[in-house]
Amino acid sequence: MFRRLHIHMTLFSTLITGIILSLMAAACLLITESNIRQNHYTIFTNNAYSCISYLESQNVLSHRWMQQAQNNYHIQMQILDGQHPLFFDRLHENSDLQDIFSLAKKESKENHGLDLDSSGSSQALSKVAMFQIPGYYACTARIPKKQGALHAVFLYSQKEQVSQILRMRLLFLCAVLTAIFALAVFSWLFTRKMIRPLEKSRKEQNAFIAAASHELRSPLAVIQSSLSAIPHASKERADQFISISLDECRRMSRLIQDMLSLSRSDNHTWVLNTAPCEVDTLLLETFEKYQQPAREKGKKLRIDLPENPLPLCICDMEKVSQILTILIDNALSYVPEGGSIRLQAKKEPGAIAISVSDNGPGIPDSEKDSVFQRFYRSDASRNDKQHFGLGLCIAKEIALLHQGSLKILDTPGGGATFILKLPLQKN
Incomplete structure (x- = not known):
């Protein structure tokens, strides 16, 4: 019985603490993931605005700057002079990446009101749109120049962000599983320590009942045999049997009184008249x-x-x-x-x-x-x-x-x- 109780208490305490720990870990993980996404998005927007600011201030763009910008900012860029891509873009054409650029321009036109396929030469200020497409943070910009306008598309891959989030989830999972295992071990030891006094008390109670039953059975057997022999005994023998029975009754009375004293002690009802x-x-x-x-x-x-x-x-x-x-x-x-x-x-x-x-x-x-x-x-x-x-x-x-x-x-x-x-x- 106590072993089954020990197992049930361990499982119950581990389950409850495990659920609480998992919910707390999930909440912390959501906050962490949100911070990671916000951090990556902030980095992308800062880098994109840095590139746009550079494009606004420069009349001549070098291939070296564009290459360094892509490497340093971890972005992919497409810059068009009007509707014509720069020579740098033609050197680094990638069919898959071109599809992503096309998707970004379409998203910019349909949902953010920035159409990179139109000239928009009448505008004096740059127009920028920031948004997200599957797998990328994207930025589109129209930058007016004296002769026409530059159209730019910047893409920031979310692979590093996704990888960082997956690593964080794995780390949280390992931490939660380790904590639950530690809680299970602690619960096993702690509940065992809690149950041990109950088990000891139960054993002592059983031993007490068995010993008390044995002590009471002996005088009862003597009394029973003495009383059953009285009708068939002489007067002297009958008086002797009555005396034996009275002695055993007094003995039982002392035993019961002692047991009641211990019971009062166990129940803390033993009053001292000091x-x-x-x-x-x-x-x-x-x-x-x-x-x-x-x-x-x-x-x-x-x-x-x-x-x-x-x-x-x-x-x-x-x-x-x-x-x-x-x-x-x-x-x-x-x-x-x-x-x-x-x-x-x-x-x-x-x-x-x-x-x-x-x-x-x-x-x-x-x-x-x-x-x-x-x-x-x-x-x-x-x-x-x-x-x-x-x-x-x-x-x-x-x-x-x-x-x-x-x-x-x-x-x-x-x-x-x-x-x-x-x-x-x-x-």
Whole structure:
């Protein structure tokens, strides 16, 4: 599903950006082509007027000037003295070019009112017509002289212009295709990066549902078997089955409560009831609460507090107590008989650090990040029905909710140390 979504998002983003890029490139190309045509036409008109100005000022025309004009201005010219072509034109006659000259004179006569086949000797000023015929820019001119008039036709081939436009189109096409390819690669990588958290969340959600289903199925199976056995059991056995069912119901209730807590954390609806809290008092209360259970399990619970009272911490006292309960419960489950657990607190710059350390088997480096995952349990506690693998996850969520942190370190000499840091209120 995610792969298909990845492909569709890549194609869609590439298509949309490709269309936008193509339209922008087409607009730029039209402007560029218009500038190229305008530039060539301007060059032609300037050169044609230069030739006309020269013809107006000269009474004698040299073959050398005409040849240089054609080469320098990249034009073809036909000059007639009255109706007779100059000797230069007769030397350079070209049947195809003569047809173009004839077409230019016809266009000049029919659409621009300048007939080069008439004498027009009565006119005192030169008359010029600029226009375009297939493949050429053309200029026709009648230049009055003392004895008659000169008729001139100038042609400027559009081959160079067309070639330049084709090169520009090819350049734009290559640029657009390269850009679309780059956009496709970028879209592939970017959408993959966008989808990866969704894919990870989906996997975690599936794993969470599977683990929760497994945890709920076990007590339900016990309850079902116990209830089905009650009608056929003696009173003592029936009471025992009822007790087992109630224990499993309480176990399910704890699991559901933990799952609801994580759900509130995921939905950002977990509300903190913050108030000034004496951390050392909270630690002493937690120590007194667990001193006797630890002694009954053959384990030592100690507390170390600084000589000076710890500063007040603005926090949710009930939820911080829940973190300490989770950490000490885990320590009591892991530490072997005869082991010790130490509860400590100290002030650090801008925070109060609370640590729960033990001398148990410790946590391998490869599992230090995994222990905060939901339903994760190490081999040592996998058979302990009192632990669902949600405690540490809930503890870390509460720490983050307080803008604090919860991390694991190795205890010197062996064991694990959990350090909870709660930020102090800034003055």
